[in-house]
Amino acid sequence: MALPSHLQTGTPNPPAAERRTPVYALVGNPNCGKSTLFNALTGLKQKVGNYPGVTVEKKTGTAWSQHGQPLTVIDLPGTYSLAARSPDEAVTRDVLLGRRADTAQPDRILCIVDATNLERNLYLVHQVLDLGRPVIVVLNMMDLAVAAGLRIRAARMEQTLGVPVIPCEAVNGKGLIELTLAMSRPDLPLSRHAWDVPAAIAPAVAELQASLHENDRRAPLIARAEALLLLTDQDSVRVAGSTPLSARTTEILQSWRDRWTATNTDWAGTLVNSRYEAITRLCAGLVEDDGTAVGPSVSDRIDAVVTHRRWGWLVLVVVMAALFLSIFTLAQYPMDWIAAGTDALANGVKHHMAEGDLRNLITDGAIAGVGSVVTFLPQILILFFFIGLLENTGYMARAAFIMDRLMSRVGLNGKSFIPLLSSHACAIPGIMATRTIEDPKDRLVTILVAPFMSCSARLPVYLLMIAALVPNGAVPLATKVGLMLLMYSLGAGGAFFFAWLFKRTLLKGEPPMMIMELPPYRLPGLKDVALHMVQRAGIFLKRAGTVILGISIVLWFLTAYPKGPAGATPAQQIAQSYAGMAGHALEPVIRPLGFDWQIGIGLISSFAAREVFVSSMGVVFNAQTSDEDTTPLRDALRQARWPDGRALFTPLVCLTLMIFYVFALQCMSTIAVVRRETNSWRWPLFQLIYQTGTAWGVCFVVYQTGRALGF
Amino acid sequence: MTPEVQTLTALALVALAAIWLVLSLLAKRRRPGCGGNCGCATDELKAKLRR
Numbered sequence: 001m002a003l004p005s006h007l008q009t010g011t012p013n014p015p016a017a018e019r020r021t022p023v024y025a026l027v028g029n030p031n032c033g034k035s036t037l038f039n040a041l042t043g044l045k046q047k048v049g050n051y052p053g054v055t056v057e058k059k060t061g062t063a064w065s066q067h068g069q070p071l072t073v074i075d076l077p078g079t080y081s082l083a084a085r086s087p088d089e090a091v092t093r094d095v096l097l098g099r100r101a102d103t104a105q106p107d108r109i110l111c112i113v114d115a116t117n118l119e120r121n122l123y124l125v126h127q128v129l130d131l132g133r134p135v136i137v138v139l140n141m142m143d144l145a146v147a148a149g150l151r152i153r154a155a156r157m158e159q160t161l162g163v164p165v166i167p168c169e170a171v172n173g174k175g176l177i178e179l180t181l182a183m184s185r186p187d188l189p190l191s192r193h194a195w196d197v198p199a200a201i202a203p204a205v206a207e208l209q210a211s212l213h214e215n216d217r218r219a220p221l222i223a224r225a226e227a228l229l230l231l232t233d234q235d236s237v238r239v240a241g242s243t244p245l246s247a248r249t250t251e252i253l254q255s256w257r258d259r260w261t262a263t264n265t266d267w268a269g270t271l272v273n274s275r276y277e278a279i280t281r282l283c284a285g286l287v288e289d290d291g292t293a294v295g296p297s298v299s300d301r302i303d304a305v306v307t308h309r310r311w312g313w314l315v316l317v318v319v320m321a322a323l324f325l326s327i328f329t330l331a332q333y334p335m336d337w338i339a340a341g342t343d344a345l346a347n348g349v350k351h352h353m354a355e356g357d358l359r360n361l362i363t364d365g366a367i368a369g370v371g372s373v374v375t376f377l378p379q380i381l382i383l384f385f386f387i388g389l390l391e392n393t394g395y396m397a398r399a400a401f402i403m404d405r406l407m408s409r410v411g412l413n414g415k416s417f418i419p420l421l422s423s424h425a426c427a428i429p430g431i432m433a434t435r436t437i438e439d440p441k442d443r444l445v446t447i448l449v450a451p452f453m454s455c456s457a458r459l460p461v462y463l464l465m466i467a468a469l470v471p472n473g474a475v476p477l478a479t480k481v482g483l484m485l486l487m488y489s490l491g492a493g494g495a496f497f498f499a500w501l502f503k504r505t506l507l508k509g510e511p512p513m514m515i516m517e518l519p520p521y522r523l524p525g526l527k528d529v530a531l532h533m534v535q536r537a538g539i540f541l542k543r544a545g546t547v548i549l550g551i552s553i554v555l556w557f558l559t560a561y562p563k564g565p566a567g568a569t570p571a572q573q574i575a576q577s578y579a580g581m582a583g584h585a586l587e588p589v590i591r592p593l594g595f596d597w598q599i600g601i602g603l604i605s606s607f608a609a610r611e612v613f614v615s616s617m618g619v620v621f622n623a624q625t626s627d628e629d630t631t632p633l634r635d636a637l638r639q640a641r642w643p644d645g646r647a648l649f650t651p652l653v654c655l656t657l658m659i660f661y662v663f664a665l666q667c668m669s670t671i672a673v674v675r676r677e678t679n680s681w682r683w684p685l686f687q688l689i690y691q692t693g694t695a696w697g698v699c700f701v702v703y704q705t706g707r708a709l710g711f
Numbered sequence: 712m713t714p715e716v717q718t719l720t721a722l723a724l725v726a727l728a729a730i731w732l733v734l735s736l737l738a739k740r741r742r743p744g745c746g747g748n749c750g751c752a753t754d755e756l757k758a759k760l761r762r
Contacts, residue, residue, distance in 0.1 A: 547735075
């Protein structure tokens with residue numbers, strides 16, 4: 001796209017920036033399409049979703065200029081202002097200001113603007129222009145703006161702001177060529193200040209600017225922008241990896257604050273109001289509303305039902321039930337195929353290899369262990385397909401809105417819902433998503449309860465137990481779906497209960513108000529959903545082929561050695577093996593829950609990851625079957641007995657085991673992430689103890705009550 | 712393959728798996744925690760950004 005002449009005479013970048021790969025930072029309000037644009041520019045497959053807070057950490061990729069030169073692009077978490085209020089916003093602020101030790105300051109900035117919400121988005125644009133860097137403003141979602149009857153005068157905006165303005169529809173790929181051409185320009189103009197700082201504040205800005213330049217080694221323009229931010233955000237949110245301010249700058253800042261406090265001057269309010277006035281002037285004449293969009297929009301009409309006080313809950317339950325119904329029905333055939341494939345593989349090895357340890361390791365260890373977990377791949381895929389659909393359509397934000405009413409009663413706000421919801425896929429991204437929560441206590445409470453939400457690693461355990469509990473065809477599908485809903489509800493209930501408890505004891509605090517933007521509904525991008533699903537499948541299979549395979553091989557050894565006396569049955573062999581010894585040592589603790597030493601082996605090994613329980617059961621029980629046949633795991637479990645002949649996996653024991661996995665923190669990766677996010681071993685250890693204690697206590701009550709009632 | 716060779720091979724595989732598990736547990740993880748699923752920067756890109 002040929003840019004107007006006034007834009008082509010700007011000050012060229014410093015020569016240093018031309019010598020190396022230019023670094024572009026993508027910034028914008030939450031949910032304005034940054035990650036979609038990032039993926040479109042870089043060809044990467046970063047997660048995108050139609051709700052705020054999907055990106056909580058900076059991500060990098062490479063785009064290509066029109067001449068084939070590489071351009072590094074950093075996707076930053078969304079923020080409404082550079083005055084950070086939460087850790088994810090602090091990452092954006094610190095990268096732009098060059099405060100991150102691990103990231104060079106971006107040479108150029110792509111400021112993404114939601115065209116349907118121009119005035120609100122311009123606040124951030126205004127702050128970015130203060131940085132004095134080459135800036136390109138991308139007017140994204142132009143199609144939605146047109147549909148809403150808005151006409152944005154991009155050319156006039158370009159003249160007013162003094163930087164290139166590119167209309168774009170990132171999701172459809174429109175405007176990307178024009179954007180690439182603009183990004184390829186070596187002579188992008190530097191942005192300029194679009195407003196005058198109020199006279200009462202100007203001396204403080206000048207003094208701070210000088211100190212930041214001299215003592216903190218900031219470039220003059222960046223120093224001015226940072227001085228303005230220091231006066232508005234009070235710099236309260238700091239994140240690991242950012243360089244602290246010098247003592248001199250901190251001293252000057254404090255002295256000005258003390259002076260204004262003494263004279264009762266609202267310096268932050270004055271600055272913010274002054275900037276808003278400048279934006280209002282800027283906006284005049286940029287947007288025309290043709291008045292075609294009258295009355296409630298389609299999104300509004302859907303929201304009238306979906307966010308309704310009563311109907312909203314009904315919709316949520318129906319959506320969840322549909323998800324579980326699909327998991328049970330659609331996945332059945334592919335699951336059977338995978339199970340048949342692994343059985344055929346194991347039987348093939350048995351028929352082609354002579355009896356011996358290597359053959360047993362391959363069939364009873366590797367194939368039984370990995371195969372029993374891989375069987376659940378179709379169900380995992382369906383789970384992520386549904387989650388992807390819900391995220392892409394915008395329903396997730398509505399679910400957060402509905403849950404806010406319930407969550408406010410336990411002292412959490414709706415912002416905790418996205419991390420809790422993400423934890424249904426995996427607790428690790430869920431815990432990372434708590435970076436969007438401003439209040440440190442609320443954030444910690446959310447981190448402490450997030451692992452209660454039933455993650456995808458629990459799914460194989462639930463499904464195996466349901467299969468062992470209710471033979472196919474004997475119990476209606478509704479019962480299976482009901483059991484799954486019960487497990488997911490128990491996890492959510494546990495999370496809410498402990499959040500309530502922590503907010504009244506360890507981490508007291510007022511329940512904050514939630515302000516969350518409800519994005520318009522969009523047709524789901526099936527490509528994005530499919531890509532996300534395939535990525536998750538890759539992660540699942542990689543895990544099965546590495547960690548689970550390794551553990552299965554070691555577990556096989558622990559069940560096969562030391563060798564028992566000649567003539568010992570497979571069951572006797574496992575009972576006197578190393579794994580058997582560990583299981584027997586644990587049995588006194590778990591016997592009140594109805595679990596024997598064999599289940600104990602699964603509980604110990606699944607501390608590495610929950611799904612390892614399934615592979616462990618595969619190894620332990622497959623090793624006990626006859627040599628010439630492979631029994632499906634669920635049948636092997638149904639045949640398992642206590643020494644006195646009673647069935648081991650009774651419906652009550654299966655239910656108790658599922659409940660154990662709802663509450664127990666059986667995941668080393670989660671512990672590592674909690675340690676990183678809280679910067680302490682205290683909280684992950686506390687979490688491990690209280691969750692395991694809760695799991696034992698609840699299981700004890702359930703099992704003993706069930707026994708007393710005759711189950 | 713004789714039973715003795717099978718046993719030796721199986722024990723060697725077990726030892727390899729155990730060593731690999733221990734090393735991967737103790738090694739400083741390149742992408743701690745996120746499992747590579749959060750899209751964090753690769754070492755190559757981080758090095759490029761530092762220049």
